[in-house]
Amino acid sequence: MYSNDTIESVVGRARPRLGRVRLSRLATLLGRLPASAVTWGCVVLGLLLLSPSLTTGLVADDYLHELMLRADPGLRGLHHGALDLFRFADGRPESARALIEEGVFPWWVDPKALLAFFRPLSSLSHALDQLLWPSHPALMHLHSLVWYGLLIAVVAATYRDLGVSRRSAALALLLFAIDDAHAPSVGWVANRNAIIALCCALPALAVHHRQRRGGFVHGFWLGPLLLSVGLCGGEGALCVLGYLVAYAVCLDQGSWPARFGSLLPYVLVVVSWKLCCLQLGYGASGSGLYVDPLADPIGFARAACERFPVLGLGLFAGPFADFWELYPEFSPWLRVAVLALALLVLALLALALGPLRRRDARVEFWATGTVLNLLLLCATFPHDRLLLGPGIGGMVLVAALLEAGWSRRAHAATALGVAALAGVHLVVAPVLAPLRAAEVGRFSELLRRTDESLPAGDEVRDKTVVLLNPPLDPFAAYLPIYREAAHAPRPRQQLWLASGASDVLVASLDEHTLSVRPDGGFLSSSMQRMLRGPTPRFERGQRVELEGASVLVTDLTEDGRPLQVAVRFERALADPSLVWMRWQHDRYEPFRLPPVGTGVLLPGAAIFDLLFAS
Numbered sequence: 351m352y353s354n355d356t357i358e359s360v361v362g363r364a365r366p367r368l369g370r371v372r373l374s375r376l377a378t379l380l381g382r383l384p385a386s387a388v389t390w391g392c393v394v395l396g397l398l399l400l401s402p403s404l405t406t407g408l409v410a411d412d413y414l415h416e417l418m419l420r421a422d423p424g425l426r427g428l429h430h431g432a433l434d435l436f437r438f439a440d441g442r443p444e445s446a447r448a449l450i451e452e453g454v455f456p457w458w459v460d461p462k463a464l465l466a467f468f469r470p471l472s473s474l475s476h477a478l479d480q481l482l483w484p485s486h487p488a489l490m491h492l493h494s495l496v497w498y499g500l501l502i503a504v505v506a507a508t509y510r511d512l513g514v515s516r517r518s519a520a521l522a523l524l525l526f527a528i529d530d531a532h533a534p535s536v537g538w539v540a541n542r543n544a545i546i547a548l549c550c551a552l553p554a555l556a557v558h559h560r561q562r563r564g565g566f567v568h569g570f571w572l573g574p575l576l577l578s579v580g581l582c583g584g585e586g587a588l589c590v591l592g593y594l595v596a597y598a599v600c601l602d603q604g605s606w607p608a609r610f611g612s613l614l615p616y617v618l619v620v621v622s623w624k625l626c627c628l629q630l631g632y633g634a635s636g637s638g639l640y641v642d643p644l645a646d647p648i649g650f651a652r653a654a655c656e657r658f659p660v661l662g663l664g665l666f667a668g669p670f671a672d673f674w675e676l677y678p679e680f681s682p683w684l685r686v687a688v689l690a691l692a693l694l695v696l697a698l699l700a701l702a703l704g705p706l707r708r709r710d711a712r713v714e715f716w717a718t719g720t721v722l723n724l725l726l727l728c729a730t731f732p733h734d735r736l737l738l739g740p741g742i743g744g745m746v747l748v749a750a751l752l753e754a755g756w757s758r759r760a761h762a763a764t765a766l767g768v769a770a771l772a773g774v775h776l777v778v779a780p781v782l783a784p785l786r787a788a789e790v791g792r793f794s795e796l797l798r799r800t801d802e803s804l805p806a807g808d809e810v811r812d813k814t815v816v817l818l819n820p821p822l823d824p825f826a827a828y829l830p831i832y833r834e835a836a837h838a839p840r841p842r843q844q845l846w847l848a849s850g851a852s853d854v855l856v857a858s859l860d861e862h863t864l865s866v867r868p869d870g871g872f873l874s875s876s877m878q879r880m881l882r883g884p885t886p887r888f889e890r891g892q893r894v895e896l897e898g899a900s901v902l903v904t905d906l907t908e909d910g911r912p913l914q915v916a917v918r919f920e921r922a923l924a925d926p927s928l929v930w931m932r933w934q935h936d937r938y939e940p941f942r943l944p945p946v947g948t949g950v951l952l953p954g955a956a957i958f959d960l961l962f963a964s
Contacts, residue, residue: 551580638879
């Protein structure tokens with residue numbers, strides 16, 4: 351009766367409709383459940399998906415915090431402070447030099463670099479971990495999971511208080527709870543500060559709403575107080591200020607002076623917090639990865655042009671924002687391709703959200719708040735663990751797009767885009783979440799395997815271990831920290847001379863001096879610029895004096911970076927107290943110095959194989 355072509359045409363049109371009906375039924379079912387059941391269900395589901403983090407152990411900065419909680423951290427340049435665990439560089443040249451000689455910093459750091467964050471409440475949570483269960487990392491991770499469960503409940507209350515419909519709120523909460531971008535925040539104990547900051551500060555948004563709409567008289571002081579407590583957890587609480595500004599612009603019904611006047615207490619809190627940070631020596635300067643919008647607005651604008659799309663792509667689609675700083679190590683074109691993809695995806699999302707924003711002021715509010723929060727995050731390098739705050743509004747937008755796409759009147763192209771969005775957030779995300787939570791611990795496995803390739807035993811205590819070409823900064827910087835945390839023997843001194851991400855030419859100039867010349871010069875990638883910004887520039891003839899050695903800049907690149915250096919040791923290069931190690935394949939191996947007047951080319955490390963194929 352009907353041709354095959356006719357049947358296939360009807361079936362082809364029916365399949366998307368069937369998919370839309372099933373997904374629409376999911377949203378309808380969520381909307382019919384009691385709010386408490388949805389909240390508890392999302393809390394349980396979110397915790398179950400991220401529960402593999404219980405087995406990951408401690409990673410990187412977790413061991414640094416452990417040392418800083420000891421009365422004697424054991425590494426020169428580190429300080430003890432139970433409420434000050436996020437002071438990574440204190441801006442003092444003597445501390446920087448000590449950490450260079452310990453092997454935590456490379457020789458090219460800015461000696462006055464400051465990288466310190468005011469997070470006393472989060473520091474206290476880590477101090478409690480060490481006090482109550484110091485030898486049980488699983489309980490530390492459970493502590494982080496409890497905070498994450500609390501955050502999901504706080505987000506649910508925020509959606510409800512700000513008038514998100516039951517169906518939309520339930521769907522958005524589900525999307526937030528299962529978002530795999532949250533896995534790094536929860537799976538890494540040291541990043542608990544982001545969760546604590548939002549848990550404490552986010553209720554300020556609902557309090558502000560009640561004050562402006564319902565005349566809640568105590569909101570005038572309670573909202574700013576909550577934001578203050580959140581800022582004691584970490585600067586991630588600033589995301590709430592982004593939503594407060596969006597509220598004044600999009601939802602507040604008062605006059606414009608009254609709208610922005612209502613934000614004055616919150617602005618005063620943030621200004622006071624910033625002044626307090628400056629007075630106590632907190633902040634970020636001398637870094638090529640952290641940009642202060644107030645001190646360097648032009649640099650911040652330049653950084654935002656690339657970081658904003660990448661963060662937005664990580665929030666709404668993928669790939670992970672974590673890879674942004676690594677792309678140049680894989681291919682010079684990867685960043686261009688990913689940036690183009692990000693701009694395309696964000697443009698399509700903005701186009702799809704346009705009609706929804708015009709119809710519903712709440713969609714406009716969440717969109718504005720999400721954009722402001724993504725802009726705030728451009729002050730640092732992109733990473734998915736930054737997306738907790740923007741994800742609160744972002745998931746409302748995704749839910750709105752899904753609901754609009756599930757409508758029977760939705761255009762076929764719209765339905766296709768919505769299907770892709772649903773696939774990313776409802777299918778891929780819950781599959782990736784447990785995998786990413788467990789994967790956090792793999793970095794520690796790589797570092798431990800790397801450490802095992804270096805000399806060990808008591809005899810190393812009197813040695814100077816020289817790492818010629820670590821593949822990436824962490825594969826040198828964390829090794830002294832890991833050994834000290836394990837009370838294992840460490841070298842008297844550890845120095846690293848270059849980054850092995852590119853080829854490095856090493857030549858013996860005389861019995862005491864090595865010439866080191868990386869392909870493209872030092873600081874050639876952003877990964878090497880954590881503690882060295884574009885200023886102050888190096889000068890030819892500039893010398894970095896260390897115990898038993900000095901580094902002399904002998905040549906510069908056109909943009910003022912060291913191109914070649916001469917490293918002179920007080921002892922002869924052949925002295926047995928100097929242990930020379932090079933990176934080869936996936937580990938350090940002993941290096942035989944070339945004869946005087948000759949050199950050796952050390953090939954660049956295979957970064958992709960190291961991180962993903964090992």
